[in-house]
Amino acid sequence: MKSNQEKFFETIFLSAAFFIVAIVIVVIIELFIRALPALRTFGVDFFTRDVWDPVRREFSALPFIYGTFFTATLSLVISYLLSVMIAYALTELIPKWLSEYISSLVDLIAAIPSVVIGLWGIFYLIPVIRNIIQPILRPLSFIPLFSGTTFGFSYLAADLVLIFMITPIQVSIFKEAFLSVPQDLKEAMYALGATKYEVARHVIIPVSRRAMIAGVILAYGRALGETLAVTMVIGNKPNITLSLLAPGYTLASVIANEFLEATDPLYTSSLIALGLILMIISLIVNIVGYFISRGLKR
Amino acid sequence: MERKTLIGIALVALILVSGIIYMMLPKQEKVSLVGQGSTFVYPLMSVWIDEYGRMYRNITINYQPTGSGAGIKAIIDGTVDFACSDAPMNREEWLTARQKGTILQFPITIGAVVIAYNIPDLGGRLRLNGTVLADIYLGKISKWNDPAIKQLNPDLNLPDQEIIVVKRAEGSGTTYVFTDYLSQVSEEWAEKYGRTKIFQFDERIGDRGIAAQGNPGVAQAILQNPYSIGYVELAYAIQLDMTYALLQNRDGYFVNANITTISAAAESAYAGLPRPDESWENVTMVNQPGKNSYPIASFVYMLVYKEQQDIKKLQALKKWISWILTEGQEYADDLFYVPLPEVIRNIGLEAVNMMTYTGASSLAMVICEFLRSTLSLTYITPPVALRLLVF
Amino acid sequence: MKTRIIIDKIFAFLALISLGIILLPLAHIVAMVIINGARVVNFDFLIKTPRPAGFPGGGIANAIEGSLVLVALTMGFSFPIGLLAGIYLAEYGRGSLAEFIRTLVNALAGMPSIVAGLMAYILIVLYFGFSAVAGAFALSLLAIPYIVRTSEEALRGVPNDIREAGLALGLPKWKVTIYIVLGAAKGRIIIGALLAMARVFGEAAPLLFTAFGNPHHVSSIFEPVDALPLLIFRYALSPYPDWHMKAWGAALLLMIIVLTINLVIRITIRKRYAVRF
Numbered sequence: 001m002k003s004n005q006e007k008f009f010e011t012i013f014l015s016a017a018f019f020i021v022a023i024v025i026v027v028i029i030e031l032f033i034r035a036l037p038a039l040r041t042f043g044v045d046f047f048t049r050d051v052w053d054p055v056r057r058e059f060s061a062l063p064f065i066y067g068t069f070f071t072a073t074l075s076l077v078i079s080y081l082l083s084v085m086i087a088y089a090l091t092e093l094i095p096k097w098l099s100e101y102i103s104s105l106v107d108l109i110a111a112i113p114s115v116v117i118g119l120w121g122i123f124y125l126i127p128v129i130r131n132i133i134q135p136i137l138r139p140l141s142f143i144p145l146f147s148g149t150t151f152g153f154s155y156l157a158a159d160l161v162l163i164f165m166i167t168p169i170q171v172s173i174f175k176e177a178f179l180s181v182p183q184d185l186k187e188a189m190y191a192l193g194a195t196k197y198e199v200a201r202h203v204i205i206p207v208s209r210r211a212m213i214a215g216v217i218l219a220y221g222r223a224l225g226e227t228l229a230v231t232m233v234i235g236n237k238p239n240i241t242l243s244l245l246a247p248g249y250t251l252a253s254v255i256a257n258e259f260l261e262a263t264d265p266l267y268t269s270s271l272i273a274l275g276l277i278l279m280i281i282s283l284i285v286n287i288v289g290y291f292i293s294r295g296l297k298r
Numbered sequence: 299m300e301r302k303t304l305i306g307i308a309l310v311a312l313i314l315v316s317g318i319i320y321m322m323l324p325k326q327e328k329v330s331l332v333g334q335g336s337t338f339v340y341p342l343m344s345v346w347i348d349e350y351g352r353m354y355r356n357i358t359i360n361y362q363p364t365g366s367g368a369g370i371k372a373i374i375d376g377t378v379d380f381a382c383s384d385a386p387m388n389r390e391e392w393l394t395a396r397q398k399g400t401i402l403q404f405p406i407t408i409g410a411v412v413i414a415y416n417i418p419d420l421g422g423r424l425r426l427n428g429t430v431l432a433d434i435y436l437g438k439i440s441k442w443n444d445p446a447i448k449q450l451n452p453d454l455n456l457p458d459q460e461i462i463v464v465k466r467a468e469g470s471g472t473t474y475v476f477t478d479y480l481s482q483v484s485e486e487w488a489e490k491y492g493r494t495k496i497f498q499f500d501e502r503i504g505d506r507g508i509a510a511q512g513n514p515g516v517a518q519a520i521l522q523n524p525y526s527i528g529y530v531e532l533a534y535a536i537q538l539d540m541t542y543a544l545l546q547n548r549d550g551y552f553v554n555a556n557i558t559t560i561s562a563a564a565e566s567a568y569a570g571l572p573r574p575d576e577s578w579e580n581v582t583m584v585n586q587p588g589k590n591s592y593p594i595a596s597f598v599y600m601l602v603y604k605e606q607q608d609i610k611k612l613q614a615l616k617k618w619i620s621w622i623l624t625e626g627q628e629y630a631d632d633l634f635y636v637p638l639p640e641v642i643r644n645i646g647l648e649a650v651n652m653m654t655y656t657g658a659s660s661l662a663m664v665i666c667e668f669l670r671s672t673l674s675l676t677y678i679t680p681p682v683a684l685r686l687l688v689f
Numbered sequence: 690m691k692t693r694i695i696i697d698k699i700f701a702f703l704a705l706i707s708l709g710i711i712l713l714p715l716a717h718i719v720a721m722v723i724i725n726g727a728r729v730v731n732f733d734f735l736i737k738t739p740r741p742a743g744f745p746g747g748g749i750a751n752a753i754e755g756s757l758v759l760v761a762l763t764m765g766f767s768f769p770i771g772l773l774a775g776i777y778l779a780e781y782g783r784g785s786l787a788e789f790i791r792t793l794v795n796a797l798a799g800m801p802s803i804v805a806g807l808m809a810y811i812l813i814v815l816y817f818g819f820s821a822v823a824g825a826f827a828l829s830l831l832a833i834p835y836i837v838r839t840s841e842e843a844l845r846g847v848p849n850d851i852r853e854a855g856l857a858l859g860l861p862k863w864k865v866t867i868y869i870v871l872g873a874a875k876g877r878i879i880i881g882a883l884l885a886m887a888r889v890f891g892e893a894a895p896l897l898f899t900a901f902g903n904p905h906h907v908s909s910i911f912e913p914v915d916a917l918p919l920l921i922f923r924y925a926l927s928p929y930p931d932w933h934m935k936a937w938g939a940a941l942l943l944m945i946i947v948l949t950i951n952l953v954i955r956i957t958i959r960k961r962y963a964v965r966f
Binding site (some may be wrong): 003005006008009010012013014015016017018019020021023024026027030031034081082085086088089090093102104105106108109111112113114115116117118119120122123124164167168171195196197198200221222224225226227228232252255256259260272275278279282283285286287289290 | 693694696697700701703704705706707708710711712714715717718721722769770771772773774776777778780781782789790792793794795796797798799800801802803804807808810811812830833837861862863866867887890891892893894897898918921922925926933936937940943944947948951955
Binding site (some may be wrong): 053149261262 | 367468
């Protein structure tokens with residue numbers, strides 16, 4: 001038996017939730033409608049051709065999908081390795097009193113706004129890549145990853161920046177996971193004479209696997225959608241290549257750079273289609289991550 | 299709660315409250331105009347906005363230099379009050395704009411495109427002509443010590459380095475003027491590209507090409523990359539202390555870009571100009587005869603609709619544009635833009651006279667206006683109420 | 690036996706190096722922001738609006754004011770809605786409807802910031818023009834999922850006995866929720882809001898085609914505004930050395946604001962943990 005007052009309040013709460021849902025649905029529909037012209041014009045080619053030519057009015061998503069995944073995936077792999085090591089150091093190697101402060105420092109990285117990292121990237125990272133890293137990599141240029149010359153603005157710069165930004169996320173989650181490993185499990189191993197490394201490898205990490213996966217997925221989602229810092233250092237040139245030194249372009253960057261300049265409807269529609277693609281990609285990654293982490297809580 | 303937290307929360311609340319206060323500041327009758335477009339004119343435009351703002355405090359103008367192409371799109375879309383472009387609207391754009399009303403185009407100043415370069419230890423000033431320039435941008439000439447360049451510059455220290463070619467990434471009036479010139483001096487260019495606001499590099503340029511955003515972006519790219527070449531508006535080259543080439547004009551003389559040479563080029567275009575409500579697609583002043591003519595010069599156009607829906611904005615626009623065309627012209631030559639001769643100013647002033655008020659006729663517009671004025675209040679009440687509830 | 694110890698030491702070494710690798714850029718960034726920024730920040734910098742491009746002098750008051758207005762608008766819009774939705778999900782939502790809403794909110798949480806800007810452009814800018822309102826809408830799309838999530842979690846964290854005690858006293862459910870449960874959870878809810886606010890201060894991507902930028906003092910929320918991160922983006926990409934320096938100054942201001950908020954959060958959290966045990 002609900003009083004009218006009760007129902008009133010319940011309606012307010014429900015309305016707020018509904019409002020959010022409504023906005024999201026309206027927006028997705030609008031995005032879809034506006035992306036349709038481009039998708040209809042180019043069809044499947046939109047995903048398979050490698051072209052982005054505002055002059056001849058031929059657009060496709062392939063170079064940007066490539067760029068987005070190329071940067072995000074490579075960064076994730078390296079960041080994962082780094083994060084596991086750092087979490088290991090913070091939980092097992094460094095004394096607790098110190099570890100708390102250093103953890104705060106690492107968390108601090110996540111608080112730095114993306115623009116500031118981009119700003120630093122332009123003035124300090126790019127010259128380093130151009131003047132120091134490039135000569136160092138020259139003897140290795142037979143490896144496709146390191147081939148080519150660079151103006152400094154490159155996939156490499158974007159990767160370095162991304163690694164820097166997504167590592168704290170993973171470190172924080174990994175740390176929490178490592179710390180929740182039951183103490184007795186670890187003690188049992190130590191009692192048997194295991195080294196710290198062995199305990200980590202055979203106990204801590206396997207037990208934490210699920211939480212770590214959630215962390216990795218969260219970080220991946222972040223890397224896929226990161227806009228500003230990447231745009232400022234990647235070179236902004238659609239480029240499907242294995243060369244890290246070459247300039248590149250991601251879905252987020254091309255929208256950021258070219259949306260206001262898109263002068264014809266097909267151009268705008270193509271950019272919105274790219275936005276739709278980006279949104280769908282991150283939605284999928286997010287939903288997967290959400291369900292995995294919920295699986296954990298049970 | 300402990301004192302530290304209270305202080306922290308107080309700080310944060312301070313931030314929020316100051317934001318709200320800014321929103322509610324008593325405002326005198328202020329009118330804001332929004333414009334978008336050409337980066338070519340931006341150095342002069344920002345001086346105009348600054349000076350005008352000092353004198354007439356109740357009219358503020360916000361101009362975003364996003365490129366001529368974006369400016370044209372914005373005025374057609376109706377997201378800005380005025381736009382600036384160094385490229386006149388082409389037929390397609392003009393017809394599209396006309397569907398929404400009478401679009402007015404008129405010159406507000408004259409500027410020049412210079413060819414800036416970055417060659418360490420050159421030992422003098424680079425000389426170029428149209429053919430060589432076109433060949434560089436077509437990718438046919440790829441090194442600085444190419445015989446064609448050497449021929450024009452026998453005394454200079456041209457290095458054995460690849461030329462890094464910089465162009466505009468987005469739809470640009472500067473590109474339009476530049477390609478207009480290249481089309482006149484190179485048949486191959488005219489066939490392959492013609493005059494256009496945007497073009498893609500030929501494969502021969504490949505990795506040597508850089509596409510930058512806006513005149514500032516091109517300037518930046520040239521400054522940062524040794525052995526590069528690019529086209530920028532004169533004011534940028536001067537403000538940033540860049541080296542730019544002497545160009546050979548149609549009569550065969552190598553000229554610098556300055557008020558005299560640009561004026562000489564512009565004069566030839568003064569006759570037979572269209573009215574503001576007509577299309578300006580064929581107006582050009584590149585590659586003009588005359589021993590003093592600088593080869594790559596152009597009008598900067600302002601685009602605005604004749605019919606305005608907001609009477610305050612209409613009045614503000616009229617005042618602002620008239621000022622640009624009269625007193626504003628005095629600021630031009632400090633930045634190496636050419637002040638418009640009276641004949642040309644009158645075209646713009648005629649356009650200003652043509653602008654009229656077509657009031658809010660539909661109910662929807664009235665509701666929009668009502669919403670606009672009351673919404674600023676409703677944004678404040680919910681959070682205040684909630685805070686009272688929660689605490 | 691020895692190899693095992695060597696392996697152990699090697700990994701310990703690698704782990705510590707990794708820590709160093711991640712902390713080194715942090716130190717450098719912070720140092721550069723402080724060093725470069727401090728050179729530029731002075732009274733004029735904070736109070737004056739920019740001079741024409743290429744002319745030295747002037748300040749970034751337009752961006753500072755713009756940021757404050759945008760954040761105020763964003764929090765004003767997203768905090769109530771997010772909180773109310775969070776209350777719904779925690780206290781009233783049952784079954785698949787609530788599940789659907791929750792999944793949607795979580796999906797929204799991972800939205801790339803540029804897509805939020807795109808959405809705001811389509812919904813707001815095309816009808817109302819570039820404005821602070823449009824920018825705030827875009828930022829809200831990013832803030833709301835945060836606030837919903839943290840509010841819901843905070844409310845769920847309140848032990849049921851409190852609710853039952855309230856109900857046992859004869860209070861209607863809505864009163865229990867608003868006055869009692871909310872009161873108990875308010876610390877965590879505020880932390881969630883603060884986190885959202887810190888994030889919103891630093892976002893520029895959604896503002897690129899919504900707030901648009903504006904060199905004057907803020908006069909109306911229905912007009913374009915500038916913002917600190919937006920200004921940094923523009924100035925960093927420009928060729929003017931004067932603007933580069935100003936970008937560093939703006940970065941310094943931004944960092945100070947964001948770090949202060951984070952500090953407040955940290956202190957509040959530390960206190961709560963202390964109080965619990």
